[in-house]
Amino acid sequence: MDYATAVDTAPPGWSHFAIEDIDRLPRAVREHEMARVPEPERALLARHDVGAVERTRRAFFWTLVYHLEPERWDALAQAEPIHPAILAALPRGVSRTLDIGAGGGRLTVHLAERSRSVVAVEPSTGLRRILARRAPAALAIAGWAESLPLRDGCSDLTAACGSLGPDPVVLAELQRVTAPGGVIALVSPESPEWFEEQGWRRICAPRMQAPPHEPWIDAFFGPPDPPHELVLTTRA
Numbered sequence: 001m002d003y004a005t006a007v008d009t010a011p012p013g014w015s016h017f018a019i020e021d022i023d024r025l026p027r028a029v030r031e032h033e034m035a036r037v038p039e040p041e042r043a044l045l046a047r048h049d050v051g052a053v054e055r056t057r058r059a060f061f062w063t064l065v066y067h068l069e070p071e072r073w074d075a076l077a078q079a080e081p082i083h084p085a086i087l088a089a090l091p092r093g094v095s096r097t098l099d100i101g102a103g104g105g106r107l108t109v110h111l112a113e114r115s116r117s118v119v120a121v122e123p124s125t126g127l128r129r130i131l132a133r134r135a136p137a138a139l140a141i142a143g144w145a146e147s148l149p150l151r152d153g154c155s156d157l158t159a160a161c162g163s164l165g166p167d168p169v170v171l172a173e174l175q176r177v178t179a180p181g182g183v184i185a186l187v188s189p190e191s192p193e194w195f196e197e198q199g200w201r202r203i204c205a206p207r208m209q210a211p212p213h214e215p216w217i218d219a220f221f222g223p224p225d226p227p228h229e230l231v232l233t234t235r236a
Contacts, residue, residue, distance in 0.1 A: 003036050003059050010058035013220035017064045019053050033063050070126030074104035079213035079224040085205040086230045098155040100145050101163030104130035112137045145170045153179040165190025178235040188227035195231040203230040
């Protein structure tokens with residue numbers, strides 16, 4: 001998600017975080033995310049421009065949740081289970097699977113049921129801890145989608161849930177780590193219509209109601225929207 005989109009789509013909970021919370025992020029995370037902020041915006045931020053401060057707080061919302069309050073993110077993920085029809089469309093009997101941006105393991109637990117080995121890539125330390133408890137059979141490692149710490153062709157199924165979009169750098173990495181003939185499967189990616197236009201197979205299940213959950217989730221994140229789309233392609 002680019003900076004402008006992150007600003008425009010920030011959920012109500014963005015105001016929970018102060019600009020100073022960005023300094024609480026791990027240094028590597030802070031530097032990684034600040035690189036997404038346009039240079040003119042960074043100049044305004046350095047001058048403590050009120051508008052730039054608010055926009056940056058909005059843009060950093062998801063990063064701050066993932067890294068500083070991962071339990072909140074995991075509560076949302078549990079209120080947004082993946083549609084059974086989408087899970088049923090994922091390949092089975094796979095030898096080596098990757099889950100990119102795995103979070104607390106919402107997709108990982110299902111991949112582990114259909115794969116001999118699963119590696120889950122997640123940059124948030126807190127979410128990796130949750131994932132390790134929820135999906136102990138998976139190997140959880142730190143990494144960014146645009147620079148995966150994995151060798152070429154190491155996966156027969158490379159998957160992600162709600163964390164990726166049509167970023168050419170990220171898509172090149174997914175291609176690199178997927179073996180020829182392997183499948184890349186993205187559950188509810190950003191801009192699914194873009195993938196369909198590029199020849200990916202798109203599956204749309206009916207929207208499904210979220211299970212019972214705490215009211216604060218709606219107030220903080222907005223109404224939960226369980227993932228109900230899937231795009232797939234085969235690595236040439």
